[in-house]
Amino acid sequence: MTTQPLRENARILFGTLIFFAIWEFLGATTSWGIAMVPAPSRILMQAFADRELYWLHGTATIQTSAIGFAIGVTVAVIAALLFCLSPGLELAFRGINIALFAMPAIVIGPLLVLFLKGDWPQTVLAALMVYFPAMSATLLGLRTVDPRIADLVAAYGGGEARLMRYVRLRGALPDLFAGFRVAAPLAVLGAVLGEFGSGTRWGFGAFLLSALPQGNPARLWGIGLASSAIALAGYALFLLPARRLSASSTAVTLAAVQKAARPSGGWAWQRIALAGVAVALPFVIWWLAVTLTHVSPIIAPGPGRTVMFLIEGRQAAAARAALLTALGQTLPVALLGLLAGLAFAFALAALSLLAPAVARAMLPIALVAQNMPLVAVVPFVVLIFGRDVTASVFMAMLVVFFPAYVLLHQGFTTVPRAASDLVSAYGGGRWKQLVHVAVPYSIGHLFAAARLVAPQALLGVMVAEWLLSGVGLGNLLNVSRGGLDYDMIWAGALVSILISVGAYEAVGLIERKVRR
Amino acid sequence: MNAPPARDHMTPPDAPEPVDVIIDQAGKTFQTARGPVRALDPISLKVPRGAFVALIGPSGCGKSTLLRMIAGLEQPDEGGAVLVRSKHPEQFRKEGELGIAFQDPALLPWRSVADNIAFPLQILGRPVKRHAATIQALIDLVGLKGYEAALPGQLSGGMRQRVAIARSLVTDPSVLLLDEPFGALDQILRRAMNVELQRIWATRQTTTLLVTHGIDEAVFLADTVVVMHAKPGRIAEIISVPFARPRLPSLFSNPDFHALCDRLTESLHGEDASP
Numbered sequence: 001m002t003t004q005p006l007r008e009n010a011r012i013l014f015g016t017l018i019f020f021a022i023w024e025f026l027g028a029t030t031s032w033g034i035a036m037v038p039a040p041s042r043i044l045m046q047a048f049a050d051r052e053l054y055w056l057h058g059t060a061t062i063q064t065s066a067i068g069f070a071i072g073v074t075v076a077v078i079a080a081l082l083f084c085l086s087p088g089l090e091l092a093f094r095g096i097n098i099a100l101f102a103m104p105a106i107v108i109g110p111l112l113v114l115f116l117k118g119d120w121p122q123t124v125l126a127a128l129m130v131y132f133p134a135m136s137a138t139l140l141g142l143r144t145v146d147p148r149i150a151d152l153v154a155a156y157g158g159g160e161a162r163l164m165r166y167v168r169l170r171g172a173l174p175d176l177f178a179g180f181r182v183a184a185p186l187a188v189l190g191a192v193l194g195e196f197g198s199g200t201r202w203g204f205g206a207f208l209l210s211a212l213p214q215g216n217p218a219r220l221w222g223i224g225l226a227s228s229a230i231a232l233a234g235y236a237l238f239l240l241p242a243r244r245l246s247a248s249s250t251a252v253t254l255a256a257v258q259k260a261a262r263p264s265g266g267w268a269w270q271r272i273a274l275a276g277v278a279v280a281l282p283f284v285i286w287w288l289a290v291t292l293t294h295v296s297p298i299i300a301p302g303p304g305r306t307v308m309f310l311i312e313g314r315q316a317a318a319a320r321a322a323l324l325t326a327l328g329q330t331l332p333v334a335l336l337g338l339l340a341g342l343a344f345a346f347a348l349a350a351l352s353l354l355a356p357a358v359a360r361a362m363l364p365i366a367l368v369a370q371n372m373p374l375v376a377v378v379p380f381v382v383l384i385f386g387r388d389v390t391a392s393v394f395m396a397m398l399v400v401f402f403p404a405y406v407l408l409h410q411g412f413t414t415v416p417r418a419a420s421d422l423v424s425a426y427g428g429g430r431w432k433q434l435v436h437v438a439v440p441y442s443i444g445h446l447f448a449a450a451r452l453v454a455p456q457a458l459l460g461v462m463v464a465e466w467l468l469s470g471v472g473l474g475n476l477l478n479v480s481r482g483g484l485d486y487d488m489i490w491a492g493a494l495v496s497i498l499i500s501v502g503a504y505e506a507v508g509l510i511e512r513k514v515r516r
Numbered sequence: 517m518n519a520p521p522a523r524d525h526m527t528p529p530d531a532p533e534p535v536d537v538i539i540d541q542a543g544k545t546f547q548t549a550r551g552p553v554r555a556l557d558p559i560s561l562k563v564p565r566g567a568f569v570a571l572i573g574p575s576g577c578g579k580s581t582l583l584r585m586i587a588g589l590e591q592p593d594e595g596g597a598v599l600v601r602s603k604h605p606e607q608f609r610k611e612g613e614l615g616i617a618f619q620d621p622a623l624l625p626w627r628s629v630a631d632n633i634a635f636p637l638q639i640l641g642r643p644v645k646r647h648a649a650t651i652q653a654l655i656d657l658v659g660l661k662g663y664e665a666a667l668p669g670q671l672s673g674g675m676r677q678r679v680a681i682a683r684s685l686v687t688d689p690s691v692l693l694l695d696e697p698f699g700a701l702d703q704i705l706r707r708a709m710n711v712e713l714q715r716i717w718a719t720r721q722t723t724t725l726l727v728t729h730g731i732d733e734a735v736f737l738a739d740t741v742v743v744m745h746a747k748p749g750r751i752a753e754i755i756s757v758p759f760a761r762p763r764l765p766s767l768f769s770n771p772d773f774h775a776l777c778d779r780l781t782e783s784l785h786g787e788d789a790s791p
Contacts, residue, residue, distance in 0.1 A: 148622035155587045156687070157610030158639035166638060170626055 012364075036383040038218040043225065046218035053207065054226060060202035061191050062230060064119050068126025069187035069234070073180060075127070076134035083135075084142040084168065085160075088274060095278040096285070101132040102455035102500035104462050105190055106474065107493040109197020110481045114300050115293055122194030122203065129190035130183040137179025141172030177241045182371070184234030189373035192227060196466065197481065204230075208375060212382065212467060220379035228376040235371045299486050306494055309487040319488060322476060323495060330461055330472035331499070333389060337396020338457035342450060344397065345404035353412050353438055354430050363409060370402035374456075374463060382468055392464040392472070399460035404449040411445025412438045447511040454503040458496065536691055536723040537563040537586055542596030544581050544749075555581050556749040558596055561742065566721045570738035572728055573784065578749025579727045583695050586725065587616055600691055608691075612640040615689030615722070619696040621680035623668040629655065630664045633683045640687065647686070654682040657716060674705045681713065685720070692724040699729060710736050711765055718762055731777050731784070736763060743783045753783045 020040055027039030038046075047054060083090035090097075105125060112121035145167055153163045195205025204227045211219050283303045290302045297305065310320055352359030377398055385391040415438050423433045465474030473496055480488040543558035556578035563569050571579040584590040585598050588605030592598055600608040608614060615636075623632045633651050634644045644651075655664055658678040668676055677697060684692060694713075698706045710733055717724055717737075728734050734741045738757055745752045757776065759767060767773050 146622055148618050148620050149624065151584075151587075151589055151618070152616065152622055152635075153639055154589055155609055155614060155616040155693075156612065156636045156639040157606070162639050166635065167624065170624075 035217060038221055042218045043221045046216070047222040047226070050219060050222065054222075056202050057204050057207040058226065058230070060119070060200070061188065061195070061204045061227070064122045064194070064203065065126050065187040065191040065230070065234070067119075068123040068191060069130050069184060071123070072127035072130025072187065073134045073183065076131045076179075076183075077138055077176070079131075080135050080138035080142060080172075083139050085164075088270075090139075091271070091274040092277040092281060094275075095280075095282050097132060097135070098501055098504060099282050099497055100128055101136075102504045103128075103497045104455065104459040104500055105129055105193045106196065106459060106462050106466060107477055107489075107496050109194045110477065110489050111300075111493055112194065113198045114295060114486070115289065119200065121198040122191045122200065122205075125194035125197075126187040126190035129186040133186065134176075134179040134183040137175045137182070138172055141175025141179075142168045144175075145171065177238050181235055181238035184238060185231035185371040185373060188227065188231040188234060189375065192373060192375045193463070205375070208378065209467075212378075217379075217383050220383060224376040224379040228372045231373045231376070232368065232371060301487060301490055303494075306487065306490045309491055315487075319491065322488070323473075323491065326471075326473045326476040326492075327495070327499075330458070330465065330474065333392045333472070334396055334458045334461040337393045337461060338400055338450075338454055340393070341397040341400025341453065341457065342404050342446075345401050345408055345449070346446065349405055349408035349412055350434055350439070352409060353434055359409060362405070366402050366405045366409075370406055372402075374399055374460060378463070378467055381464065387468040387470070389469060389471075391468050392461045395464040396457040396460040399456045400453040403456070404453050407445050407449040407452065408442060411442025414445075415441045443515065444511075447507060447515070451504055451507045451511075454507055455500040458500055458503070462496070534565040535562050536565045536567075536601055537561070537725070538597075538599040538602075539582070539586070540597045540599070542582075542585055542592035542598050544578065544585065544590060545593050554748040558593070559751050561751065563723060563725065565723055567740060568717060568724045568726070568738045570726045570728055570734035570741045571744060572731065572734045572741055572780070573744030573749075573752075574746050576749065577744040577746040579744050580695055581749065583693050583725060583727050586691075587614060587693055610640075612636070612642070612687045613690045615684035615687060615692040617680045617684040617694050617697045619699040621668070621676040623676055623679055623683075625668050628665045628667060629660060629671070629679050632668065632679055633686050636683060636687050642687075650686060650688070654685055657685075657719075658682045658712065674701055674709065677701060677709065678712075681709075681716070685716070685722075688720075689722060692722045694724065694726045696727050696729065698733070706730065706733065707765070707768065713737060714761075714763060731780050732768065732773075735759075735773060735776050735780065736767060741780060743780065743786075745784075745786075752786060755780060755783065 023037065024039045024041060027033040027037045027042065033039070079093070083093070105128070108125055108128065109121060112124050116124060142164075145163065149167055150163060153167065158166075191203065192205040192208070195203040196209065200206055204223060208220075208223050208227075211223055287302045287304075290297070290300045293300070301309070310316060310323070348358070348362065352362060374395075377395065381391050381395050381398070385394050419437045419441070420433045423437055428436070461472065462474035462477075465472040466478045467474075469475070473492060477489060477492045477496075480486075480492065539559060539561040541558040541560055542556070543554070544556040545552045545554050555576075559582070571582060573579050581590055585592050586600060586605060588598075588609055598605055601613070603611075605614075624635065627635065630651055633654055634647070637644050637647055652664075655661060658681055660675060660678055660682070663671065663675065668679070671679070677700070681694075681697060684694070697713075698709050701709060714737055726734070726737060735757055741755045741757060742751055743753045743755065744750065755776075759773070
């Protein structure tokens with residue numbers, strides 16, 4: 001028994017060594033290798049030469065993401081406790097939760113700069129990105145109680161307080177740490193995206209911005225790999241406690257399958273009122289933030305003024321035209337990337353069922369890659385695909401592919417053993433199992449994946465546009481930020497968040513229609 | 517179809533017999549998406565103090581619902597009432613006088629055997645330390661000595677179920693409710709657990725209601741077997757079990773035992789014969 005994992009480890013080590021050897025050879029000898037895939041030795045030497053820059057930028061990003069992470073998870077755990085105690089409160093905050101989940105984070109950075117000084121814009125963005133996955137995982141853990149144990153507590157006269165104290169809090173710990181694990185790399189992503197918008201001098205975001213025009217492939221790769229390493233270190237930090245707490249070591253991704261809480265014994269009007277509050281609350285908070293901070297309405301217009309900016313006034317028509325043009329460039333690319341990424345993930349997940357060896361090779365890579373910060377792939381994308389629209393599509397696909405693959409693979413593996421045994425018993429092969437059993441069983445996971453990655457696709461395209469291609473919504477926001485066109489920054493942010501939330505809700509709507 | 521009240525064969529006829537559980541015209545209707553479903557017709561039943569009553573019947577006859585009503589986990593429909601020692605079930609259970617075990621052991625996976633057994637004490641807000649001896653005695657009673665610190669994941673199915681039984685006894689309850697506690701066990705283990713439960717019950721004489729699928733289990737353990745029929749759930753017949761206690765495992769091969777089991781089987785299938 002003990003030799004089995006040993007042999008497995010040896011095989012992995014051997015495979016990795018071969019991989020690096022090929023990389024080194026191609027990167028050092030071929031012309032495209034030198035231009036696009038520099039040899040590991042060259043990347044390391046460049047990194048050594050840049051060690052002082054790495055230290056300065058690295059400490060800034062690590063500090064920002066760590067503080068942001070701490071703030072984000074604290075708020076998330078408190079929110080999850082409150083939502084667990086009061087499902088009505090969760091319904092009221094649904095708008096905020098979904099907006100925070102679906103927002104393309106890159107649009108928030110330039111807004112936070114208007115209110116906050118120093119490192120705080122990046123820090124707060126990191127916290128905002130951490131909040132949703134940590135909150136939803138914790139809430140799921142708190143809500144999931146064995147009904148028999150709930151009966152047991154009730155049979156001894158215990159109420160909700162005792163159930164919370166003895167069962168829910170401890171039972172939620174594995175989910176809590178799983179949520180932290182997913183959230184930690186997102187804190188790094190939030191910090192870096194925030195650095196793009198805040199124009200700070202130190203941090204990997206700033207490092208990347210300054211390195212992009214220099215055209216030094218080894219340095220670009222180094223930045224990508226280093227920021228991935230920081231994010232993955234955050235992931236690994238919570239791997240051990242999560243493993244120890246939950247006997248299962250299954251892959252945990254963002255809990256995109258959010259169970260909407262049902263208010264028990266609530267009347268229809270009560271639910272409608274809560275839904276109204278859920279829609280209104282984000283705008284109320286926006287209005288409050290603008291009003292209470294006393295920032296000039298020119299820099300920080302409220303919701304009313306931002307909507308008016310697009311409807312009324314001399315510039316309204318021009319603003320609408322600019323926004324529509326940008327959307328026309330961005331949305332098709334995002335949709336294409338989303339569909340291609342999902343299709344590719346589905347095909348590969350299905351293939352790993354037909355050929356399990358593929359899954360064994362693919363899954364570890366996907367598990368790691370889904371936690372790589374999106375900005376870390378920018379260097380690879382720019383070196384291989386250049387700066388035009390292919391880069392944007394590829395970026396969206398890459399963002400979509402890994403989490404979707406992991407979720408779909410999970411879906412395919414949750415198929416009950418008896419169901420696939422039944423197909424085998426009647427002489428059906430793997431193909432029949434896939435068509436008749438695995439795909440129908442995992443349709444829920446397909447929708448969960450779509451809901452999870454739809455907003456990500458938009459974010460991926462916008463990041464590519466911001467940094468590389470110079471067209472579309474991402475670019476419009478970057479240009480407006482540079483040109484101090486505050487009304488446009490707010491309008492662009494509002495529109496892109498609304499589109500993201502719309503995409504999320506649309507997938508949910510389709511799911512409800514398809515799965516009865 | 518009116519169920520006669522529980523017989524008085526257990527106590528001498530002259531003493532006024534204390535009654536622990538009174539079920540009076542309690543029915544249960546569940547509201548579902550397709551309209552109301554009657555799980556239980558209004559039924560009446562009295563359980564004397566110290567009795568061991570088995571509820572037996574096919575799936576959907578409402579035997580578990582009846583038990584859950586006694587535990588206060590379900591409320592009877594309008595017009596029905598359940599009293600446990602002349603108290604409302606919710607009030608009764610708050611006093612820690614109720615013990616309960618389910619088909620699923622429902623152990624907290626992160627707690628050791630001893631801590632799981634102590635769980636009801638904590639829910640009731642009683643000091644666990646003062647009951648350390650009780651807990652240890654219960655662990656010995658169910659034959660888990662040496663497993664005090666083991667986690668549920670390290671135990672076999674039968675051992676987990678014994679933890680659940682010990683847990684149901686930790687508050688020294690005056691009424692014990694067992695909802696198919698051995699339902700998930702294999703036949704051999706089940707027999708062994710039956711013998712063990714009888715031994716435990718004999719030392720305490722706790723008023724016990726046992727819901728079961730097993731005819732031989734009901735006959736071996738109970739003084740009174742309440743046979744229930746489904747659609748809608750109702751009491752079909754109440755049969756007394758005359759065998760003297762303590763009952764030994766050899767009873768399982770006694771011809772009288774089998775005759776009574778056959779009689780029970782007939783009663784369970786009686787609904788086809790009746791018009």
